[in-house]
Amino acid sequence: MKKIINEPATVVADAVRGMALAHPDLLRVRHDPSVIIRADAPVRGSVAVVSGGGSGHEPLHGGFVGPGMLSAAVPGEVFTSPTPDAVQAAVSETDGGTGTLLVVKNYTGDVLNFETAAELAAADGLDVRTVVVDDDVAVKDSTHTAGRRGVGGTVMVEKIAGAAAARGDDLDRCEELARRVVSRVRSMGMALSAPTVPHAGEPSFTLSEHEMEIGIGIHGEPGRHRVPLENADGIVRRLLDPILEDLPFGDGDEVLLFTNSMGGTPPLELYLAHGIAESVLAERGVQVRRRLVGPFTTSLEMQGMSLTLLKLDDELLELWDAPVHTVALRW
Amino acid sequence: MSCTASDVVEALRSGAATVAEHRDELVRLDREIGDADHGENMDRGFRAVLTAVEQMDVDSESPGAVLKKAATTLISTVGGASGPLYGTAFLRAATAVTDLDELDGSAVAGALQAGLEGVTARGKAVTGDKTMVDALSPAVEAAKAAAASGEGPSGVLAAASDAAHQGVAATEPLVARKGRASYLGERSAGHTDPGARSTALLLSAFARRQA
Numbered sequence: 095m096k097k098i099i100n101e102p103a104t105v106v107a108d109a110v111r112g113m114a115l116a117h118p119d120l121l122r123v124r125h126d127p128s129v130i131i132r133a134d135a136p137v138r139g140s141v142a143v144v145s146g147g148g149s150g151h152e153p154l155h156g157g158f159v160g161p162g163m164l165s166a167a168v169p170g171e172v173f174t175s176p177t178p179d180a181v182q183a184a185v186s187e188t189d190g191g192t193g194t195l196l197v198v199k200n201y202t203g204d205v206l207n208f209e210t211a212a213e214l215a216a217a218d219g220l221d222v223r224t225v226v227v228d229d230d231v232a233v234k235d236s237t238h239t240a241g242r243r244g245v246g247g248t249v250m251v252e253k254i255a256g257a258a259a260a261r262g263d264d265l266d267r268c269e270e271l272a273r274r275v276v277s278r279v280r281s282m283g284m285a286l287s288a289p290t291v292p293h294a295g296e297p298s299f300t301l302s303e304h305e306m307e308i309g310i311g312i313h314g315e316p317g318r319h320r321v322p323l324e325n326a327d328g329i330v331r332r333l334l335d336p337i338l339e340d341l342p343f344g345d346g347d348e349v350l351l352f353t354n355s356m357g358g359t360p361p362l363e364l365y366l367a368h369g370i371a372e373s374v375l376a377e378r379g380v381q382v383r384r385r386l387v388g389p390f391t392t393s394l395e396m397q398g399m400s401l402t403l404l405k406l407d408d409e410l411l412e413l414w415d416a417p418v419h420t421v422a423l424r425w
Numbered sequence: 426m427s428c429t430a431s432d433v434v435e436a437l438r439s440g441a442a443t444v445a446e447h448r449d450e451l452v453r454l455d456r457e458i459g460d461a462d463h464g465e466n467m468d469r470g471f472r473a474v475l476t477a478v479e480q481m482d483v484d485s486e487s488p489g490a491v492l493k494k495a496a497t498t499l500i501s502t503v504g505g506a507s508g509p510l511y512g513t514a515f516l517r518a519a520t521a522v523t524d525l526d527e528l529d530g531s532a533v534a535g536a537l538q539a540g541l542e543g544v545t546a547r548g549k550a551v552t553g554d555k556t557m558v559d560a561l562s563p564a565v566e567a568a569k570a571a572a573a574s575g576e577g578p579s580g581v582l583a584a585a586s587d588a589a590h591q592g593v594a595a596t597e598p599l600v601a602r603k604g605r606a607s608y609l610g611e612r613s614a615g616h617t618d619p620g621a622r623s624t625a626l627l628l629s630a631f632a633r634r635q636a
Contacts, residue, residue, distance in 0.1 A: 203506035
């Protein structure tokens with residue numbers, strides 16, 4: 095393992111400290127437990143939108159803290175959900191008197207810790223709602239699994255809920271919009287290589303030169319299938335086909351297409367894949383109205399990509415286009 | 426022989442040492458079917474538990490108070506799924522013995538049973554899902570049987586530990602239905618569940634200390 099770190103045990107705390115120094119205009123940071131908070135929080139009269147989860151997915155979630163998106167992000171240890179007291183600290187630091195929406199990715203640890211935090215906050219008299227994101231079509235949504243994972247679609251949920259909060263929507267409306275995004279967003283990912291968790295010291299799985307993992311999540315957990323490596327056309331179709339079938343997306347639908355690098359795939363390959371995805375969608379009559387291309391929901395240095403489609407309506411489009419001022423998204 | 430607050434601290438010290446010793450093994454098991462953080466998280470949590478309970482004046486505390494301190498420390502330091510699950514187990518165990526100054530065999534068995542009920546309430550897993558329940562559930566049955574036949578705390582924990590280790594072995598062929606390993610589907614078979622393994626390790630550490 096080669097990484098630019100001091101101690102595996104302090105990676106997250108050290109990174110959060112650096113992030114605060116890099117963006118003093120946008121963020122302030124609370125240490126022990128670590129919480130990344132927008133500089134002007136709490137915003138009175140505005141619903142707070144708080145997210146978080148294991149670190150290693152940057153810029154998710156800390157990179158999305160700021161006006162128009164998240165009020166605070168709670169980074170857990172690498173690939174480990176934050177603890178309830180950390181989430182509770184984020185809620186109390188950002189509560190503007192009108193309640194808090196927690197955006198949680200559907201992983202067992204995240205759900206359990208955020209659930210516990212919400213109970214603690216409710217006991218303090220705060221109005222806290224939880225929306226669980228489960229956009230990963232690689233996982234069968236059955237009683238025999240923990241349910242679909244929350245992956246790239248989380249960015250859309252955070253942006254749109256944050257925009258709703260910024261325009262003054264109340265907690266009910268913010269929650270309803272977040273749930274609407276969850277119901278209309280689907281993702282699928284693949285990997286060419288595995289990430290190395292600093293405290294584990296070696297890659298989470300090994301792939302030969304001629305293999306790829308299809309249906310991976312964002313924690314270095316292996317995918318559903320290991321198959322021979324294909325070219326970019328094959329890879330993009332392997333990701334898009336199950337997404338299109340799932341909702342389903344079809345002729346005449348207007349979508350946001352998010353082409354995401356898992357961390358180790360360079361822009362050259364990502365734009366190449368994005369171009370193919372646009373062509374495939376055009377063949378199917380799906381109209382791409384908005385795009386997001388880049389490393390936004392990563393898994394450390396894993397090579398690979400994911401595709402996310404959000405079926406837009408007028409209100410979701412307007413909220414996606416609304417101003418946002420964060421480290422990683424700004425318009 | 427019964428078990429005092431000081432004995433509970435000793436048992437936790439033994440548990441923390443065992444977790445530290447097996448940290449890398451738990452990381453490896455979790456890397457195979459999860460996300461490689463279980464050993465690190467448990468080690469971080471039990472180090473914090475030791476620090477927390479060492480600061481208590483155990484002579485004036487009850488076993489339940491020590492268990493409760495361990496519970497809140499685990500919840501606020503472990504993270505992942507293990508934090509809330511182990512934290513809840515210790516919290517329920519603490520509540521089950523809250524009025525007792527010393528624990529006999531049946532109190533220990535009752536605490537383990539309450540811990541199991543807490544884990545299943547939070548995690549909603551049942552036996553066969555390839556989780557820590559596969560170790561804890563047979564452990565509770567064995568503990569209750571040992572207590573009913575008149576065993577003290579050490580005998581109860583020894584029986585629980587033996588049953589838990591058999592439960593761990595039984596997780597290997599299972600297909601996971603809960604937690605991150607469930608995403609692997611059939612590919613999760615052939616691997617030992619790391620949560621079941623840490624449960625059995627802790628029980629054997631507690632039993633060793635009580636023996």
